[in-house]
Amino acid sequence: MIGILVKNELRKLLRRSKTWIIFGLFIAALLLIGVGDYFSGKSMEKYNSPEFKIENINNEVEYIEKDYLSSSKDLQNKDPEKYEQMTNRVNDLKNEKTSLENAIKDPSKSKDLWKVQLDGQIKDIENQLKDDTMPERYKGQMKTQLTQLNYLKDNNIKPINEWELNSYNYLKSVMQILGVFLLGIGIALFMSDIVSGECTPATLKFLLIQPISRGKVILSKFIAVCITSVTMILSTEILGFIIIGLFKGFGNSNYPMTIGTKFQYDLSKIEDGIHPLIEIANSTTMISLSQFTLRSFLLQALYIIACCSFVFMVSSLVKSSMTSMAIATSVLIACNIFNTAFAFFRKISFLLFTSFGTPSDLLTGQIAIFYNKPFITLGFGIIVMLCWIVGCYLIAHFIFKKKDILI
Known part of the structure; x- marks a missing residue:
């Protein structure tokens, strides 16, 4: 039964004009990033x-x-x-x-x-x-x-400059820019009405008069939006990766990338009232660029699901799709701005899933430097995102089962 419900929800999502408008804007954003990387690379060629x-x-x-x-x-x-x-x-x-x-x-x-x-x-x-x-x-x-x-x-491998335009550098740039700001907002615009938009129409009435529990209805919606969001975003990025590779080169898939660097406090020094972090010797490992990219995709997929969970929860708490959209986008924008601009907010923001939208920082371990907390590692980031996914879904599930719905 869940499979049939998910299939129906996927059909509804793909038939919405809103879905394809958001998808079109996402493609436009990737094109703009590619154009920006091209001109930035041309400028850096001069200085190199x-x-x-x-x-x-x-x-x-x-x-x-x-x-x-x-x-x-x-x-x-x-x-x-x-x-x-x-x-x-x-x-x-x-x-x-x-x-x-x-x-x-x-x-x-x-x-x-x-x-x-x-x-x-x-x-x-x-x-x-x-x-x-x-x-x-x-x-x-x-x-x-x-x-x-x-x-x-x-190994006779030519160093890859970060400013060079190739498929791997382009993909890294895309993930950084989207993860910091655009990805969460796009998801909020896409699915903020997934529950709130159906509190009164006949579609929800039809579902609830069937011999199907509310729990299965809400679960099918959640699975459908996660599948749609992850598939559309990652498939478009992969397509961009291929196109850039065909025109500007794919780069060396065996290029070494450092990951898992661990840090500790430098107790002999104080900067701005705190001990800075220093790298622990021999804590870094190397993997190929292709492995690094694959892990980045997996981490981004987890982040997308965490965004979906949060927006899904907001959508289940209110009955107005406009209100849920305003709340979700405002919270996500505020979290990203505060996290960048205010040091005091970073004392707690490492517990928010919005802090882990850039896969490369999480993989390399550099995210610990940003928050000046050595315990913020890849494993920590995964646990935080999983907790938000489970927590947000459980809240949405409970609210949807208990609240009165006008049909």
């Missing part, structure tokens, strides 16, 4: 061109030679290790500059230019790690980055 990098290298070499090596005798006698580091840094920069100049003169050499730049990044981090003046507890993040860069070098 060989000519611009040569200018930066010249500035850094001039700074080092003027501020450190100009008084080489004093520095060499007082701090020979520092002197050696600065000298090596200048030599590395000059070598990189030579490679860039050769690439400009002979474009065929630019094919492997990334290898030279990668070596430069590795040497730079290695030099920083040798700096004894830097406390060991602050080197965790640099060691993680060094491990990733060495993996790229050993």
